[in-house]
Amino acid sequence: MAEPHDPVRNPPPPASPGAMEAILATPQTLPADPREAAAELIRREEGGLRRVIARYVHDASTVDDVFQEVSLKVLRRIDSVRDPLAIRGWLFQTARNASLDWLRRQDRRPDRSDALPDTRAAVGDDARSPCEQFLxxxxxxxxxxxxxxxxxxxxxxxxxxxxxxxxxxxxxxxxxxxxxxxxxxxxxxxxxxxxxxxxxxxxxx
Amino acid sequence: MSLSRSPDQPHPPTALTCEEVEGLLPLVADDAVDPDGDPALFAHLAHCTRCQDSLSRHDLVSLALVRRPETVPEKQPLRFPVRLLAAAGIAIVLGAAWLVVSRQAAENRAEPIASQPATKNPPAGMPAPAAIVAVPVVDPPRVYRVRGGDPARPLYLIVDDQGSTVVDPHGGDGRTAAGRGDAVPVRY
CATH class of the missing domain: 1.10.10.10 (Winged helix-like DNA-binding domain superfamily/Winged helix DNA-binding domain)
Known part of the structure; x- marks a missing residue:
């Protein structure tokens, strides 16, 4: 059974800078269908997006969850990006916002493990939730x-x-x-x- | 090229410098700018790990200020145990009442009759008070059998508050004992 993917330790290899710059700067090189173009963007930028998410949530499985949310948002809202030069910044902002939203949702949950401080202290920092690691x-x-x-x-x-x-x-x-x-x-x-x-x-x- | 750029990689030609971006990060954290409004700023953020790190700290500040500080214990309203205080109050009142009553009873018992003025004439129609005679407490006499002597006619030593007397149950005059060393107690 394959080990779970750790986006922080083993990020996907980045694409060559020149090719990606050209692709992002010239949207005609992306597939004409917006959904296919978005899927291509997600595939190419997965490593970078995961690293952005991992700045806020340090747990690998949580990074997977947030990345799925980001992918869905990109697929749904790719049409809202009017300036092709803004695509990468938009991707970054989408990943950041999704991470912050996830942290806010977790922070509002009533069943936070804050109720068990002694248990958490007994097993160390590893028992802290991804939200508590950041916050x-x-x-x-x-x-x-x-x-x-x-x-x-x-x-x-x-x-x-x-x-x-x-x-x-x-x-x-x-x-x-x-x-x-x-x-x-x-x-x-x-x-x-x-x-x-x-x-x-x-x-x- | 991925979104994140290592520090040794150059910025895109149109990008801002990290110093310029650093000054704009509070606006990004405040959601005052967006990628459509400032594509160069967000293009830099998409590349630069250093500025991403700095922005995440601005975001940490925002999240932490929204979060209630749980390290500060909430002030709990003072709760007095009403029932316990009521029970304690009742116990104190009852105890004080018992003390007063028992003290008055003790004073009544201890009040000496002789202290009443004997010369004072009683009210008309009442008999005169009787004279108070002290009655000494008499210990029970102890009886010892005198050692030695004729076993058929043992002598006994009787000790009471009047003195010691040797008694011959079979007759004869009583004699005052010289001491108790010659007598042993009789158990009866």
Whole structure:
């Protein structure tokens, strides 16, 4: 029986750079049928897509599941890509969004293994779910600490955006500032959060 | 070429540099840009593992802020054990009442009759109180058989609070014993 495919350790060999660039830059070289073109894209980009997914979910079987979701989305929405030069970026974004959606779904599940911290600690980190590997308690605590160190204006904008889900215009109205000012605060706040998270956790990221 | 690019591979000619992309990653994490709006940015992200890694940390921040911090224990409202407190209160009240009652009863018992003023004339129509006579507690006398002597006519030593007396049950006068060393206790 063949061993399960590990996309992180044994990625498929990449296509030659020149050929793929040419294929993606000239969509006429893809099959004329959109579904066949999408299937060809998925086949050629499988390794890269799996590596993107594996940044968020470290479990090989979960990577398989998310990759299937990505494949379905690509097959269904390939027609929405108007600029051929944007196909690869669109593929990347589709894989990233699918991974984040999977993490959010798992995080909302009521039967998370958080209820059994002692059992999990007894068997070590390997018992953590793929969601907990990416979104561990240590990381959440570090982010909260980093948030507390932000200037009030940036923290306020980030909490309104992320916790309450307000869009930029709503935040601008709430805070009585311009939309551009909101985006500046969000950009600086997010950058500072990421930098402080890396400073707090160091090599654990 | 796959989506991910190793760091030593060159960027596509129209691509942005990693430094330029780094400044735009907060916008990507905030979903403020999309591949159609900025294809060069996402083309870079599709290639560059370093920027993918950086973007995943921005995404981690977003997910962590949405997640409730479980490391902070929720404040539990104070819950008093009402039944236990009520039982304890009842027990305290009953105990205090018992103490008061028993103390009053003890005071009534211990109140000396002699302390009442004897010279005080009783109310008209009531008899005068009797004189109180102390009655000493008398230990029961102990009887010893005197050693030696005629076994047919044993002598006995009787010890009581009045003193010691040698008694001859078969007649004769009583004599005061010199000591108890010559007597052994009689079990009866």
């Amino acid at each position: 561990s308690r240590e990381r959440i605590t570090a982010v909260r600490r980093a948030l507390d160190e932000l200037p009030e204006s940036q923290r306020e904008a980030i909490l309104l955006r992320i916790e309450q889900g307000l869009d930029h215009a709503a935040i601008a109205q709430r805070l009585g500032i311009s939309r551009g000012a909101v985006e500046v605060r969000l950009c600086r706040g997010r950058a500072a959060l990421k930098d402080r998270l890396e400073a707090i956790l160091g090599g654990d990221l």
